Amino acid sequence: MSKPLSGRTALVTGSTSGIGLAIATAFAEAGARIGLNGLGTPEQIKAATNQLQKAGAPDVRYFDANLMDPAAIDKMMAEALKWGGGVDILVNNAGMQFTASVADMPVEKWQAIINLNLSACFYTMRHALPAMAARGFGRVINIASVHGLVASIEKAPYVASKFGLVGLTKVAALEYAAAGDRASGGVTVNAICPGWVETPLIEPQIMARAEKFGGDRAQGYKNLVLEKEPSGRMADPSDIGALALFLCSKAAHNITGTAVPVDGGWTAQ
Numbered sequence: 001m002s003k004p005l006s007g008r009t010a011l012v013t014g015s016t017s018g019i020g021l022a023i024a025t026a027f028a029e030a031g032a033r034i035g036l037n038g039l040g041t042p043e044q045i046k047a048a049t050n051q052l053q054k055a056g057a058p059d060v061r062y063f064d065a066n067l068m069d070p071a072a073i074d075k076m077m078a079e080a081l082k083w084g085g086g087v088d089i090l091v092n093n094a095g096m097q098f099t100a101s102v103a104d105m106p107v108e109k110w111q112a113i114i115n116l117n118l119s120a121c122f123y124t125m126r127h128a129l130p131a132m133a134a135r136g137f138g139r140v141i142n143i144a145s146v147h148g149l150v151a152s153i154e155k156a157p158y159v160a161s162k163f164g165l166v167g168l169t170k171v172a173a174l175e176y177a178a179a180g181d182r183a184s185g186g187v188t189v190n191a192i193c194p195g196w197v198e199t200p201l202i203e204p205q206i207m208a209r210a211e212k213f214g215g216d217r218a219q220g221y222k223n224l225v226l227e228k229e230p231s232g233r234m235a236d237p238s239d240i241g242a243l244a245l246f247l248c249s250k251a252a253h254n255i256t257g258t259a260v261p262v263d264g265g266w267t268a269q
């Protein structure tokens with residue numbers, strides 16, 4: 001039986017860990033070739049590659065670009081566009097966080113977060129989108145955050161980068177809205193805006209909260225989540241993978257320029 005992404009190639013940035021690896025796994029299960037990218041030890045990269053092959057990816061290629069470096073992104077995109085028939089699906093997922101007040105935020109952290117969470121997405125999209133338009137099919141999925149829709153204290157560069165990413169998503173969606181058609185699947189650009197997702201990125205925030213409860217992680221977790229999410233639970237990375245997979249389907253050909261929250265009701269309040 002043919003799988004929904006058979007013959008497609010997906011490049012997922014920051015896919016050595018967390019949400020990126022879960023999205024890449026969902027795509028691999030659907031039969032896509034996977035372009036893997038992200039930091040990590042050779043063992044971590046090998047483990048991610050094995051996981052994706054086992055999940056069903058017919059081919060997995062690791063792109064070692066550090067996304068802080070625009071020249072490295074240009075090189076990765078040039079190579080990816082020539083590999084496996086080009087980039088049908090681009091997921092801009094790599095991201096970082098650092099918490100401090102505006103007054104205390106180190107300038108280098110501001111620059112690093114804007115570079116990785118926002119500028120790197122522009123650098124990948126500007127290469128990927130023209131080729132998608134030429135084929136009449138393409139999917140760009142930007143992993144933003146609820147912090148692309150609402151703010152929280154002590155996250156100035158993160159919130160600024162994610163609001164910026166939602167804006168970039170909308171502009172690109174409009175510019176490519178008429179590419180392709182219903183039969184080819186069209187070219188869509190969307191943002192997914194997760195609330196809390198249980199990954200290594202947020203572990204320091206759970207543990208900081210746990211300190212208030214004598215180091216009890218379970219209590220720290222509950223306290224952190226309930227402050228914002230009426231559901232009282234975090235999403236699993238695979239939930240984000242399932243949504244990304246739906247956005248890649250032909251049925252989603254007319255969903256573009258959206259910023260979809262997966263946030264347990266956080267932004268409904």
Ligand code: NAD
Binds near residue numbers: 019020065195201
């Ligand atoms: P994570 O720390 O588990 O994974 C981040 C990935 O980005 C890793 O693969 C890492 O190697 C890669 N990366 C970091 N710096 C890089 C660089 N310079 N070049 C290339 N790759 C780099 O984090 P995660 O929680 O899976 O987060 C993934 C995305 O989801 C981020 O954009 C994050 O802002 C967003 N997000 C996460 C949550 C959450 O609760 N975990 C919520 C909302 C949004």
